[in-house]
Amino acid sequence: MAVYTKHPVAAPPAAPARETTGHLMVRAYTVLCLFTVFAHTAVYNLVGPVGSVVVIIVLTLGALGIWIPAVVKSRPTRFPWRRLPWVALGYAALALVSVAWSRWPSATLLTWMLLGAVTMTAMLAATMLSWQEIARALSTTLKAILTLSVLIELWVALVLRHPILPNFAEVPPGKIDPHIYWVRGNLFDDGRIQGVVGNAHTLAMMCLFSLIVFGVLYAARVRRRGMLIAWAALAVVLLVKAASTTVYLGIAVLLAVLAAAILARLTETPRARRAVYAACAIVAVGGTTTAVLLRERILELFGKDSDLTGRLEIWQAVWERAITRPVFGNGFSSPWVPWDPAFHDWIMDHGLTVFHAHDMWLDVFLQLGIVGVVLMAIAWLALTWRAWFFAIDRPRWDLDARRPYSAIALLPLLLTTALLFEGLAESAPIMLWGWLLLVLLSFKMKSVPLIGVGIGERTPVISHGPRGSQVRRAP
Secondary structure, three states, X not given: OOOOOOOOOOOOOOOOOOOXXXXXXXXXXXXXXXXXXXXXXXXXXXXXXXXXXXXXXXXXXXXXXXXXXXXXXXXXXXXXXXXXXXXXXXXXXXXXXXXXXXXXXXXXXXXXXXXXXXXXXXXXXXXXOOHHHHHHXXXXXXXXXXXXXXXHHHHHHHHHOOOEOHHHOOOOOOOOOHHHOOXXXXXXXXXXOOOOOOOHHHHHHHHHHHHHHHHHHHHOOEOOXXXXXXXXXXXXXXXXXXXXXXXXXXXXXXXXXXXXXXXXHHOOOHHHHHHHHHHHHHHHHHHHHHHHHOHHHHHHHOOOOOOOOOHHHHHHHHHHHHOOOOOOOOOOOOOOOOOOOOOOOOOEXXXXXXXXXOOHHHXXXXXXXXXXHHHHHHHHHHHHHHHHHHHHOOOOOOOOOOOOEEHHHHHHXXXXXXXXXXXXXXXXXXXXXXXXXXXXXXHHHHHOOEOOEOOXXXXXXXXXXXXXXXXXXXX
16 A cells, blocks of 8 residues: 655656746847847838938947846956957957947947947846857848848749849839849849848858858757758858858858868877868868969959959059058948948949958958958957867866867857958958957957856757757867
8 A cells, every 4th residue: 555655756747947037038028139130121221321320329339237247247357258258359449439430420420339339238248148048149130131031032933023122112114223223023033032132142141140140050950950940041142142252152162171170070190180280271272272273263253354343443543542540440330321422422332332351361451450450360360279279189188188079169160251252252251240259259258258157058958959969078
């Protein structure tokens, strides 16, 4: 006969651990902020310049309302003040101070407000989210951009059957340059699509980021991996339709860096790792030399002219203005404000005022001179250094040297590689989503150098979280 006892052997049943409602709301708000940064051109084309400024101000005030109380409530020893990305923040401070000598002070103040808002979003994500949650937030953001891109392209191609202009302005009679359109409706023909972001190259970069994030989450063995494959397939289709030569070449560089990181992970001795470094250096030098010698044939293969689609003329014009103030530059403005007299009709492309130098280093030299270039170089060099060893070193905080690698640890390295290659032909890495990733990854790697270990890396309960172990031991 069973006897009831007040001293059971097993622990009483309890509900599984769940995220608090407040933290779920913080994650959702962070995704909203990330979407506004990554798809800023979509917001601009939808609500106009005034509306986009209002959206940015409201979201930034909300981010401050979340971030500041969290910092105040934490003990002084908990918040990693010394781990802040001080070099990047120093560049931002120099950008603000440059209003004192700027040739375009109103553009400096306006674009610095955008820089400050993006910095705040990066600080919010790095402080409030764990590494796994950051990967999930980026995944959700990019899925939203891919979905909206498909929907708006379908709407324009099948329902409207004519291109649309930014802010849904009425299309004027006569022929206008296709580059002015928000969406051209080329989904079912041979033309390039622009998606919800309104730019073919930007859409291709969003697709590349998507493939990186989805691939890392797939390798981390999250649940519903089949859906990740479907999302990746959609990203590939949109990337091909966007047809960006820079992104195509960037994929080759990314695969090379990924292969080098995997080889470095497989090494077990310092001597073997040095051999990997030597082999990678030989391949890098050989690949760069080949690309330089065969640049015209490579460009011809992708249907590009030898002047890099007019970039040589843009670089020449920017250099001529930048060299007049080589030390501290002409004043911060990222992007260039097209209605400012200093930029209006200065460099024209397809009847539109160009709003950046199509090279982030030349752009920084124009704006903040050699001092700005040095600060930016240090910031990116530090990020690249940390991202590399963050990816290839085993997680270790005691005598156990055989802990398995984490797939999430590859995310900063791959994103950093994509941004650095992007910076050779575009200025995106110094503004909007490029700047956000610089600050976010720098701060997060400095404050939490181990996946799942340390302050802010509590074990989150994620609805799309890990299936079994989050990490996989390298062979």
